[in-house]
Amino acid sequence: MRAARLHEYTDEMGDALSIDDVDRPEATEGDHVVVEIEGAGWCQTDNHVIEGMWEEQMNQSLPMTLGHENAGVVAETGEDVTVVSEGDAVLCHPAMTCGVCRGCRRGQDMHCENLVFPGLSTDGGFAEYLLTNERAVVPLPDGVDLTEIAPHADAGITAYHAVKKAARELNPGEHAVVVGVGGLGHIGLQALRAMSAAEITAVDVKDEALKLAHDLGAHHTLNSRDEDVADEVDALTDGSGVEQILDFVGADETLDYAPNLLAAGGDHHVVGYGGHVHEPAQALVNGDFDYRGTLVGTYPELQELVALVAAGDVELRTSRYELDEINDVAEELERGEIEGRAVITP
Ligand SMILES: [Zn+2]
Ligand SMILES: [Zn+2]
Structure with missing residues (x-):
């Protein structure tokens, strides 16, 4: 063969x-x-x-x-x-x-x-x-x-595995951010829509990816090249932050979202890889948040x-x-x- x-x-x-x-x-x-x-x-x-x-x-x-x-x-x-x-x-x-x-x-x-x-x-x-x-x-x-x-x-099972963990922690009216709407992210976004009543904000650097996110049911989209993601999320959540971040990029810049975007006790799910987590231990203690890997x-x-x-x-x-x-x-x-x-x- x-x-x-x-x-x-x-x-x-x-x-x-x-x-x-x-x-x-x-x-x-x-x-x-x-x-x-x-x-x-x-x-x-x-x-x-x-x-x-x-x-x-x-x-x-x-x-x-x-x-x-x-x-x-x-x-x-x-x-x-x-x-x-x-x-x-x-x-x-x-x-x-x-x-x-x-x-x-x-x-x-x-x-x-x-x-x-x-x-x-x-x-x-x-x-x-x-x-x-x-x-x-x-x-x-x-x-x-x-x-x-x-x-x-x-690709699908990896996105799904992370989304299932996030969906368990998301109640109706709460918020999730999906970072990166590419191969895995566009699957994760759809699974999250099907499994949770949370309000979803998609973040990407490409407008086409954000258009796809919108078509697939994201409630809000943010281009992180043009907009300050932390400020925008703050406005969308009346200052309370999001309960779950699904990070399909895993770059230094996106791994840094956790302390700035998460509500107290939230999770940052790391699906994409390549970057490093560089946060002071005090930020995790003060925010009572977790980074969670996905295999x-x-x-x-x-x-x-x-x-x-x-x-x-x-x-x-x-x-x-x-x-x-x-x-x-x-x-x-x-x-x-x-x-x-x-x-x-x-
Ligand atoms: Zn693969
Ligand atoms: Zn075995």
Whole structure:
């Protein structure tokens, strides 16, 4: 089968991956599931994998097939698999988990002590077939477009996981700020609208992103290039601040919103990454607020997100590419030129 593989870490996205002919994976263990890939989302994390940023955390050995946002049709199952059978449409939770460690038993898939992450630690889904396991596959209802839903396997679930934590803390009449209305942010905004009666303010530096936020149901929009976000939020909340911040950017500037925007006891959810938190401890004590990190999400959360998608509450903007175009996608994402989420259709 054909697979887009990384042979060497590089900063040159234009020829980062090569299309190799490799053996099709087989279900050699009882819980294995082989999925014929219909859609595999391209993620900023793929650019970071190519650059070598995940080499140590994931113990990678090259060459490796990338792609961790996968959806397709079950092609083969191990002898113990009962959740799905050949021909079923599935969305793949990005982690293959063991089910018996303490993290798994607590329902925290991402805390699995034996976690395998196809596309980051083993071969992923930029290929005709993917090897995963029974604990990872979410059966899909009829009529779901497999290419459209693929990015929810990582981008969607990560946004949803943060929103679910924020929504629990938001009562009607309270306020939330969504920072960054890009790939993850536009999913998070829709999930927040579906799960909370809070008043939502979207913040971005691009007017097109703010127009999208408005179309998707944000009550207020702020361009942080032109407006003082703290002053505007102060006016919108009569000086009381917002209860929850969902930060899909995670830059120094946006991480600095917490002490200036949050009501006492609020939370700043950090979803995007790259910046550093630099606040005096006294600001956290005085404001009684928390920074909360976000790492993907759980299997049940992916099922919940699928339910929101099936109900029409969350839609994803995608552009489709052939496997041969994969290096163009890597380059275009690096330059910020991709419309919505890029999905490879091997
Ligand atoms: Zn991803
Ligand atoms: Zn486990």
